[in-house]
Amino acid sequence: MTTPRPYRLGVMLGDGIGPEIVPASVHVVDAALAAAGAEPAEWQELPLGASAIDEHGSAIPESTLSALAELDGWLLGPHDSAAYPEPFRSRLNPSGAIRKHFDLYANIRPARGFEGGEAIAPDTDLVIVRENTEGFYADRNTFAGTGEYMPTPDVAIAMGVFTRPAIERIARAAFALARRRRHEVTIVHKANVLQLSSGLFRRVCLEVAEDHPDVAVDDLHIDAMTVHLLRRAGAFDVVVAENMFGDILSDLAGELAGSLGTAPSINASDDRCMAQAAHGSAPDIAGRGLANPIAMILSSGMLLDWLGRRHGDDRAVDAAVRVEDGVRAAVRAGVSTRDLGGEASTDEFTDAVVERVGAGA
The missing domain is CATH 3.40.718.10 (Isopropylmalate Dehydrogenase)
Structure with a gap:
C-alpha cells in the first residue's frame, strides 16, 4: 500500500555548512521522488540553531518541536552549539533535545566504501x-x-x-x-x-x-x-x-x-525518523561552496527508505535507492568535492547527483 498523501517533511538548516548541504539534500530528494513516480514532498522549514537564538531566544524553539510532531520526518543540518553564547552553550544541544523529546532510540549509521573514492x-x-x-x-x-x-x-x-x-x-x-x-x-x-x-x-x-x-x-x-x-x-x-x-x-x-563527509545516519523510533549527517558544522568552510553534501544527501535517502518501509510505500523505497545510486554514480564518474580529491563545488556535485538520479544513475 502506498502513502495516500505527499510526505510532509521538516527542514532545519542548522549552522555552519548546514544552509548549503540541507538544501542540496532537498533538491536530490525532490528529484528522486519524481523519478520514482512518487508524490512530491511538502517541505516545512523550521528555525533551529544560532539563527533561532537570534530570532526566537532559543536554539530549539518550542514552536519547532510542536511542528515536528505533526510531520512525517525531518532533515536536521549540523549545529555548532560550542559557539553559542551562554546560557545556550551549556544546555542540551538542538540535536540532543530533539532525540530526547521524541525518544529517537536508534541511531543507524552505515559505512560503505565508494568506488572511485579514496577509502x-x-x-x-x-x-x-x-x-x-x-x-x-x-x-x-x-x-x-x-x-x-x-x-x-x-x-x-x-x-x-x-x-x-x-x-x-x-x-x-x-x-x-x-x-x-x-x-x-x-x-x-x-x-x-x-x-x-x-x-x-x-x-x-x-x-x-x-x-x-x-x-x-x-x-x-x-x-x-x-x-x-x-x-x-x-x-x-x-x-x-x-x-x-x-x-x-x-x-x-x-x-x-572514505570520509566523515560521506557518513550518513538517521535517528529513529518506531514511528518517527530524523535524517542527520554524522559530521559537524565545519564553520571554517561555511558559505564557500566547498562543503561535501554526500552525508546529508545519503541521510535523506535513509529517511525515504524508513518512510517507505513504515508505510508500505514501494515508491519511497525506490526513491531511496535512486538517491544512493545517484551519489555513487557521481563519485564513480570522478565528480567529488575537494575533501575527496575532486574539484566540484557543493552545488556542482549536487547537480551531478540530480542528473544521475533522474537518469536512473
Missing part, C-alpha cells in the same frame, strides 16, 4: 546500530538534568545507565536490519571489565539473538573491535553497541569508508 578500506559495507538514549552519555541517561556532576571542584562523576527495555529494542532493530542485509550481527561491549552494565548489554542482546536463529551472532570487546575494523572492515555486517561505543566506532568506520 582506506574500500570493501567496508557495514551498519553501526547505536543505542541512542542512555549508556555513558550524560546528556541522555536521565529524565531531568544530566548524569554528570561535580561534588567538589576537584571531583567529576559520570553515571552510565543500562536498562533491559532499551537494550532489547536496539537489539531487535539491529537483528531486523541484519535480516535485510547479510544476516550477521556483532555485539560490541566491555563486559570483561564492566561486568554489570556492559555485561547486561551483551546478555540481553544474546537473548534477543535467540529469537533470530537465521542471523549469525558474535561479540567483541570494544578495544578489540577497533583493531578488527582497521584490519578487516569488510568482514562486518551489522554492529550493535551502546551509545558511546557506537559513536566512536561509527566515526572510525566512516573514515575507513
Whole structure:
C-alpha cells in the first residue's frame, strides 16, 4: 500500500555548512521522488540553531518541536552549539533535545566504501546500530538534568545507565536490519571489565539473538573491535553497541569508508525518523561552496527508505535507492568535492547527483 498523501517533511538548516548541504539534500530528494513516480514532498522549514537564538531566544524553539510532531520526518543540518553564547552553550544541544523529546532510540549509521573514492578500506559495507538514549552519555541517561556532576571542584562523576527495555529494542532493530542485509550481527561491549552494565548489554542482546536463529551472532570487546575494523572492515555486517561505543566506532568506520563527509545516519523510533549527517558544522568552510553534501544527501535517502518501509510505500523505497545510486554514480564518474580529491563545488556535485538520479544513475 502506498502513502495516500505527499510526505510532509521538516527542514532545519542548522549552522555552519548546514544552509548549503540541507538544501542540496532537498533538491536530490525532490528529484528522486519524481523519478520514482512518487508524490512530491511538502517541505516545512523550521528555525533551529544560532539563527533561532537570534530570532526566537532559543536554539530549539518550542514552536519547532510542536511542528515536528505533526510531520512525517525531518532533515536536521549540523549545529555548532560550542559557539553559542551562554546560557545556550551549556544546555542540551538542538540535536540532543530533539532525540530526547521524541525518544529517537536508534541511531543507524552505515559505512560503505565508494568506488572511485579514496577509502582506506574500500570493501567496508557495514551498519553501526547505536543505542541512542542512555549508556555513558550524560546528556541522555536521565529524565531531568544530566548524569554528570561535580561534588567538589576537584571531583567529576559520570553515571552510565543500562536498562533491559532499551537494550532489547536496539537489539531487535539491529537483528531486523541484519535480516535485510547479510544476516550477521556483532555485539560490541566491555563486559570483561564492566561486568554489570556492559555485561547486561551483551546478555540481553544474546537473548534477543535467540529469537533470530537465521542471523549469525558474535561479540567483541570494544578495544578489540577497533583493531578488527582497521584490519578487516569488510568482514562486518551489522554492529550493535551502546551509545558511546557506537559513536566512536561509527566515526572510525566512516573514515575507513572514505570520509566523515560521506557518513550518513538517521535517528529513529518506531514511528518517527530524523535524517542527520554524522559530521559537524565545519564553520571554517561555511558559505564557500566547498562543503561535501554526500552525508546529508545519503541521510535523506535513509529517511525515504524508513518512510517507505513504515508505510508500505514501494515508491519511497525506490526513491531511496535512486538517491544512493545517484551519489555513487557521481563519485564513480570522478565528480567529488575537494575533501575527496575532486574539484566540484557543493552545488556542482549536487547537480551531478540530480542528473544521475533522474537518469536512473
